[in-house]
């Protein structure tokens with residue numbers, strides 16, 4: 001154990017216990033749901049209304065991590081149940097999208113790796129093939145989303161998003177499993193495109209990039225969930241931090257670790273200014289202030305992995321910054337009481353520019369991936385070495 005972990009051991013243990021105390025109850029209460037947020041403190045359920053929703057794998061993944069971290073069988077039961085509920089999404093092929101990695105890595109891949117379940121293995125490889133098939137051979141990238149509104153022009157056909165870096169570990173896994181590197185080659189092409197077209201020299205990122213579909217060249221940057229197309233959407237940066245760290249872990253290509261460090265340094269520099277509580281967008285106007293806890297949680301996961309890859313004093317630096325972010329979240333964003341199903345309250349789906357957008361996506365709400373990445377970060381800090389991605 002490094003000195004940063006030693007110094008923080010008490011806080012890590014106390015926080016893990018608080019998480020387990022709460023989740024051991026919510027795990028049973030929400031067993032038959034695929035939660036994405038809470039309404040009046042109670043988990044919603046996407047399992048029937050929108051089984052293809054991109055966040056539907058996080059609840060199951062969180063349950064697997066809690067099971068591994070506590071050996072409490074109740075968590076395992078809920079994890080397996082959540083994968084069953086997710087099967088509904090497989091009934092609609094056209095509903096599947098680039099985010100299938102977010103959905104089935106923490107569920108079916110995790111199930112197979114933990115229990116050896118054959119059905120989970122087959123499902124995960126099928127889903128890896130779905131992701132693989134979204135690759136644009138000429139352009140060298142994985143397409144984001146599907147044709148919105150089934151429009152004849154298919155206007156978003158050549159778009160990529162930074163978020164997809166968290167989906168491509170499904171392709172690395174498939175190649176590792178079947179001993180054939182064709183899946184990983186697609187992941188590598190996509191990650192290289194992200195370094196070229198999404199990550200800016202200052203470590204901030206373009207959320208959405210439109211490409212030339214013959215050459216793959218960047219045609220246009222579009223505003224996504226951040227303030228503007230030139231701003232710095234914090235969760236987008238966190239996808240780059242953790243996503244690039246994961247590409248490095250799976251491939252050992254130094255350029256991915258360098259990209260993870262560049263984006264992590266940007267994230268740290270920006271969120272230090274607000275006492276380690278990340279804003280939704282680091283380049284947004286000073287007022288109004290909108291936070292996004294999930295960005296910090298995901299970036300912290302990436303920083304912990306960077307720390308492990310680097311080791312030594314540089315590693316201690318990133319571990320310490322990850323803990324600074326998590327401690328600030330623990331103090332200001334978390335809810336450990338039984339009257340609220342979510343753990344992390346202050347997340348934000350997208351930067352709201354006006355009342356209309358605010359009505360569609362309210363800031364400072366529970367979002368299941370905020371909880372997931374918090375649990376994952378604490379699971380790592382507890383010394384568990386199961387890397388779910």
Ligand code: GLY
Nearest residue numbers: 054163225235349
């Ligand atoms: N992947 C979508 C989001 O970050 O909200």
